[in-house]
Amino acid sequence: MANYVMEIGEVTKVKLHGHIDASIAPELMNELKPLIESKDEIKKLVFYADELEYIASAGIRSVVFAKQKLGAGVEVFLIGASPVILDVFKMTGIDKFLNIQDKFEG
Amino acid sequence: MLQNLTFQAKRENLPQMLAQIAAEISKYVKNEIWFNRLKLCAEEILVNIIDYSGSEKLYISCEFVESENALRFEFADEGTPYNPLENDTDIDIDAEMDARNIGGLGIFLYTTIMDKLDYNYKDGKNILTAIKFLSEGDEDGCAIK
Structure with a gap:
């Protein structure tokens, strides 16, 4: 079961949460990779970070990779x-390189 | 004060290491952005050791140095002699996304955030010392306490 990816489609939604340190970040990357390889339908990729408490460079790299x-x-x-x-x-x-918003407005 | 906390140098132990370091930082650093930055530096240094030193163990110390009003971190390992500060630690944060190198962010962060970094190889150990001077609250972004 996906821990981060919530919805796949034209607007693909990923929920970042908790502590994404280097021990956790590979899990995020593993979920993002197949998603991005089948990228044809994705028009917008939305990272929700309202429950994200901590992110290290290993987690940032997943976002850079996706972009x-x-x-x-x-x-x-x-x-x-x-x-x-x-x-x-x-x-x-x-x-x-990111569209930063308080609430997703599209 | 943390003195020579010893861990197996494995990524799975990072949360435990960071919890102890964060508890120590929080005694001295009340500004949450700076608290997070210092915890982040500790993680980035630890990850470099875990991934590249080849050492089975690593050692963490952290103390408040009153005479300098500074937090002093020391990270040691028994791996191959290696000075991370000899790397090109700069990245172009204004570069276009396609030109961004996916590596090097960690060392960029800790060399940017810390005030003083020093590497020594002594008694079979790589020893990286990182110092952050603490300041009273102000508005220019360097407030710590």
């Missing part, structure tokens, strides 16, 4: 991230 593989035609969203989580995305400069 790189999906290409410019697919918009990637980060929704509901706390200031602490946003800080990590900003420090790595990844925030610039």
